[in-house]
Amino acid sequence: MLPDPTPADLERATAGDVDAFRTIVERYQRMVYSVAYNVLGNQTDAEDAAQEAFLRCYRKLPQYRAEATFSTWLFRLALTASVDYRRREGRRPEPVEVPETAGDDPALGDGISSSTLVAALHDLPDDYRVPTVLRDIYGLPYQEIADLTARPLGTVKVMVHRGRASLRLRLQAEREA
Template sequence: MADIDQLLERARQGNEEAFGALVLRYQDRIYGLCYRLTGNQEDAEDLAQEVFVRAYRSLRKFRAEADFGTYLHRIAVNLFLNQRRKNHCQFLSLDNPVSTPDGELSWQVADNNQNHPQDELERQELALLVRRALNSISREHRAVLVLREMEEMSYEEMAAVLKLAPGTVKSRLNRARAALQKALLKLSREVGLELLPGEGKVNALPRGEKLDLGK
């Protein structure tokens, strides 16, 4: 932490090398957040770049009362929420891997039974539906789900990023889960995939990303 404080102090004084070191320290983490928020590589790269541009411009206003990583998360989420929503839905091919900060991942659902190709296809379809459902809900709801379920932040950390009371964060998260479940059920009916509401855990995102719709 001491070296971060030193880099911040030097960066505030106009030392571009120090700020470059901060970018290197946080760029993977911020890009990962931006990718989960936007759902695609191109928009994630643009958003992450803008995060660091905004951070550099406002660096003199930053006070070390909050963690610098939390400050960058706050900028990323605010920029994402303020962006104009695109008017088209993103469709991904089940035959192609998904590019992520950790490499390429195939859409899949964790399961102990790997012997039935039809079951595997249905799990892949569910994974795609969850991502489409996540992209279809409001940006405010998507942001809290990403911070809680993918970034694994505590309510207190989310409150710091969103500048909301922890109780408000919990309420928004509950509404976000309900909105995602509603969207998922609607999409599943459209493609003829049967889902039971209130089943609990829906582990249908790329490996390592889980959403619990039952809480």
């Protein structure tokens, strides 16, 4: 977990100090980009949405209250910016490319590699992928997913269940191949 910026850092960034804002961007860029990539499923869109999230952060800095940690606040901005981006722009067809991870590749389980999981997520229709990612990667409650994606609660649940079923079949087929 990254340490939150100090109140003094935030105050300087709010006053337009570029170096203070640079510190925030450099500290959180991986987290914000990861959220955008997982929601949007390709690197070009993820970069645009992550930039948008940081711009929203910059503009809303005066509204930040320390009721939530800064990273939680920024994480929500990144999620909202990514979901809004998908709603606005749709999705560009792009070949699957797994971005570099910061540390070692995470251990995903027996016979499941990062590239297999990313490819399986990439092949899910957007309507299934976004709610499934929000639920199973980020653990959002169903109601919050329904609010974010502007879909009925029941529909969101069905989409997540179908998304999981598709992923399960895909990963099983990869393992058996």
